[in-house]
Amino acid sequence: MSLLGPQITDALAEMADGKPPVIWLQGASCTGCSVSLLNSVEPPIEKVLLDVISLRYHPNVSAASGHDVVHVLEEVAAKHRDNFFLVVEGGIPLGEKGHYCTIAEKNGKHLTILDAVAKMGEAAKAVIAAGSCASFGGIPAARPNPTSVVGVSHVVKNKPVINIGNCPMHPDHFLGTVVYVLTYGELPELDKYNRPKMFYPMPIHDNCPRRPMFEANQFALQPGQEGCLALLGCKGFIAMSDCPKRKWNGGTNWCIDAGAPCQACSEPEFPDDVSPLYGWMPVKGKLEAFTK
Structure with missing residues (x-):
């Protein structure tokens, strides 16, 4: 619903x-x-x-x-x-x-x-x-x-x-x-990309149910594994959307709950600058250190 x-x-x-x-x-x-x-x-x-x-x-x-x-x-x-x-x-x-x-x-x-x-x-x-x-x-x-x-x-x-x-x-x-x-009778407050802020309040990563796994350095290395999906291409660090709260198909599911990484489809960079879709992106040095 x-x-x-x-x-x-x-x-x-x-x-x-x-x-x-x-x-x-x-x-x-x-x-x-x-x-x-x-x-x-x-x-x-x-x-x-x-x-x-x-x-x-x-x-x-x-x-x-x-x-x-x-x-x-x-x-x-x-x-x-x-x-x-x-x-x-x-x-x-x-x-x-x-x-x-x-x-x-x-x-x-x-x-x-x-x-x-x-x-x-x-x-x-x-x-x-x-x-x-x-x-x-x-x-x-x-x-x-x-x-x-x-x-x-x-x-x-x-x-x-x-x-x-x-x-x-x-x-x-x-x-x-x-x-x-x-x-x-007026427009909602818009962000720098003219999106309503009420629906694009913060990066998906901030409210991701797998955020604790990211903090604990627990990363999935293959689809279907438990852990943060950053190494499988998740772009939730830059994606501004309320998907974790709202979900899709009448609140049934959303990408990360289904085991798929976020592709930042809410962003102007999609799809070129968030590709490859299953390639990881550096995040504040954390992933580089993890993969060494």
Whole structure:
């Protein structure tokens, strides 16, 4: 069950009459963030989509697609200027003037995600970059990045962009951010990467259940062993996220509980600068001394 479930449900119920328009666009992505949101347990995602927000377009949920969508985007941008939310999932390819990623057609020409985000972003009240790819480029921007993918903030300059990191994003992080903005009429406090501090408060290492093993110099040398996972590639020392407390899939599990090292998917460095994924990283001299 979501840690924010009751609070989100009550807040959304109070705001249901307003039903802020929401446009959800997808760029260079795997659709994983949409799947993560649709797996939201509390509040049920159908309540959010049907009773709370006015979801005008989502490429996986909406019936319309292609050229039939363009008029919806233009209508929302015109009628609800500065009063709708734009959610962007996936990175934005800049190469070939954006033609590596098209989402619809208009007057016989392709509408690129680059053009759509640029236009819709400037008309929106705020933009939510849903997931690592939209926030920082993510896997689509990994070297050599042949399509020149960037995060949303490289395209939208004059409106606030809230980055919801992680790969995929956590549904609580998204819903909690939307509720905060709608409840208080302002952005939540953001960190230096424009992520809500309430969901990215400290490094995962600080609250890791295996932290005592790290302090005791007990390190796992193979997957499945007891011990700190630093030598197996854990990047929890630099990853800012509340995963240890919130967990995933309705609070069922998370990477380290499942025996997998943290890959710092919440960070701008993911994936290039935290690779190899199963290669250890030096931490204040402790691991170098241990491995000598």
